[in-house]
Amino acid sequence: MKIDELDMENFVTLTLGAMYLFLLFCFGFSKQILLANSTDDNKGKDLLAGKVISQSLGCMACHSLDGSEGVGPSWKGIAGTTRELDSGEKIVADHFYLEESIIQPNSKVLLNYPAIMPSYDLMHRELDEIVEFIESLN
Ligand code: HEC
Numbered sequence: 582m583k584i585d586e587l588d589m590e591n592f593v594t595l596t597l598g599a600m601y602l603f604l605l606f607c608f609g610f611s612k613q614i615l616l617a618n619s620t621d622d623n624k625g626k627d628l629l630a631g632k633v634i635s636q637s638l639g640c641m642a643c644h645s646l647d648g649s650e651g652v653g654p655s656w657k658g659i660a661g662t663t664r665e666l667d668s669g670e671k672i673v674a675d676h677f678y679l680e681e682s683i684i685q686p687n688s689k690v691l692l693n694y695p696a697i698m699p700s701y702d703l704m705h706r707e708l709d710e711i712v713e714f715i716e717s718l719n
Contacts, residue, residue: 631714634707643698646718653694660716665692679712 635641643652664674667690672678681688686698703711 627710628714628717630707631710631712631717634703635711635714638701640711653698654691656715657718660719666690667692667694667696676712676716679715680708683708683711 635644645651645655646657648655648657659674660679662674663671664678665671670689672689678689682698683701684703686700687696690696
């Protein structure tokens with residue numbers, strides 16, 4: 582009788598202990614998954630915002646996303662490449678260059694393209710989202 586009680590107590594303690602450890606493990610694991618997903622989601626949302634804004638501003642009338650030429654160059658794969666300007670200068674299309682091309686399109690005009698892009702007065706956040714979207718097309 583006494584031994585049985587001890588066994589029972591041990592059994593309960595061990596089971597509860599194991600369940601506790603298991604729950605801790607699950608909690609840590611799901612937190613990891615949630616964290617990973619949330620950063621992915623945020624990135625996805627930002628990129629989507631950039632796409633929606635540029636669509637609503639009409640950028641796609643002159644710029645394609647798939648590499649095909651329009652009135653202006655396609656946005657596909659331009660980020661980080663060297664661009665040739667009509668001034669004879671060459672410049673790397675970094676984040677800053679892309680931002681400048683949108684708010685002051687005529688300060689640097691690409692070689693073999695007309696200087697007809699209108700300038701856009703955007704909030705910094707919108708500008709950032711558009712540029713991140715362009716950069717994601719690489
Ligand atoms: C009326 C046509 C037109 C519209 C609308 C237009 N663009 Fe442009 N864009 C051009 C042309 C043409 C060029 C190339 C000549 C130049 O550098 O200005 C250009 C150049 C650019 C460049 C530099 C690309 C490179 O390869 O270096 C970026 C970035 C850009 N546009 C973004 C935008 C964004 C963002 C919008 C909308 C908010 C927009 N454009 C709307 C015609 C347009």
